[in-house]
Amino acid sequence: MPPLGPDTFGFLITDIARLLRRNFEREIERAGVPVTPAEARVLAHIARCDGIRQTVLADRMGMSPMSVTSFLDSLEAAGMITRGPDPQDRRAKRVTLTDTGTALLTPIAQAGQKVRATAMAGVAPSDQDAFHRAALALRDNLGSTSQPPAEGSSK
Amino acid sequence: MPPLGPDTFGFLITDIARLLRRNFEREIERAGVPVTPAEARVLAHIARCDGIRQTVLADRMGMSPMSVTSFLDSLEAAGMITRGPDPQDRRAKRVTLTDTGTALLTPIAQAGQKVRATAMAGVAPSDQDAFHRAALALRDNLGSTSQPPAEGSSK
DNA sequence: AGATTATACTAAGGTAGGCTTAATATATGC
DNA sequence: GCATATATTAAGCCTACCTTAGTATAATCT
Known part of the structure; x- marks a missing residue:
């Protein structure tokens, strides 16, 4: 058993x-x-599946529906998303990005990319690839987000 | 710019x-x-450098001295650590693990190991190594913990 | 039809993991 | 002496969730 450490x-x-x-x-x-980082994450998930139902979104994000509701409340108040009826189930609502919300995706992605570049500086490309592969596996293994069929990737 | 997504x-x-x-x-x-995960982390850092000063500990952990104080208060109250005078600087205190605290290290490590095994299941050993290497680099690049000279490793 | 389950939400409160400003007492270094 | 360092107290804040309880409405199952 290796020593416990940082x-x-x-x-x-x-x-x-x-x-x-x-x-x-x-x-x-x-x-x-x-937006906060977590809000950015919510936006990213919505961007991935625009028109997603709240419960599906919660499941995808690995958090409780109620927590999602809170985030959506904030984002809706900020005019970044809208919630509208689901024609197929009147109990449900489908979440979509507004133009305002959509416009935020690029700067968010750029910010993320910048941080990523900083983080990965000096790391061999092969290690970066391995890292990402492993990271995806880790997330899957630890259980959670049922992803839609990978539709092209990553990063 | 790749699509922003999960x-x-x-x-x-x-x-x-x-x-x-x-x-x-x-x-x-x-x-x-x-203990909470964050407390476990504090214990791990202390275990790494028993007798460490609080400010050094804070620096190592990448957090403010005051936040460290809070954690130490809890851990000391729980009898896991003690804080004693630093013979070389009367302003400072040195933090050490008690027997109680020390006894927790193994179960903590085992718990961590178990989670790690779950997470890494099915990941090629070479990818695991690459992951770890990259992770260390990431942490360094993002700035923080000035580690003591690596004194044997990891995991 | 009635029972059960699902969806979104409100209300309220909680935990965990930090952070910050401000200040204090004491100690160290120049 | 003065500036800086160490640990701490006080107070309050933010973020990121969680939980129990309950409601109104809708869908599904028996």
Whole structure:
């Protein structure tokens, strides 16, 4: 059993996530995008499946429907998304991006890309690829997001 | 610019971190270890450098000294650590693990190992190695923890 | 038709993991 | 002496979720 320390897998990932978040927040703010990282994530998920139902979105994001509702409330109030009726199930609502929301995707992506570039500086491309492959596997293994059929990728 | 989506680097890492944390929490609870993941991390850092000063610990962990104080308060109250005077600087305190705290390291490590195994299932060993290498680089690149000279490794 | 389950939401409150400003007492270094 | 360092207290804030409880409405199953 190797020594428990800062480089232990779980702590390492947690560190990275925290640092990523800090950097992302900074870049997003610089870009003048008025969302939090988690909100950005919600937007990204919606962008991936525009018109998605709230419960499906929650499932995809691996969080409770109620938490999703909170995020959607904020995003809707900010004019970034709209929620409209589902013609096939009157209980449900489908979430779509507004033009305002859609316009935010590029700066968000750019901010993310910038952070990613910083993070990956000096890492061999093959290691980067391996990292991404492993990361996808990790996420799947740890259970969660049932993705729609991969429709082209990543990054 | 690739499409923004759930597999975007930053969101992917965030997802993994969140899932790791959930799994870790569950395993820790199963093991009957009364700490939160963040507390476990603090313990791990202390274990790495027993007798470390609080400010150094904060720096190592990439967080503010005051936040560290909060964590240490909890851990000390739980009898897992002690804070004693630094013979070389009377302003400072050195943090050490108690026997109680030390005894928690193994179950914590085991819990972490279990989660890691789950996460890495089916990932080629070479990809695992690459992942770890890249992860270390990522953390360094994103800035933070000045590590003591690597004194043997990891995982 | 009635029972059960599903969808979105409101209300309320909580945990965890930090952060910040402000200030204090004491100690160290120049 | 003055500036900086160390740990701490006080207070309040933000983000990212979670949970129980309940409601109105709708869909599905028996």
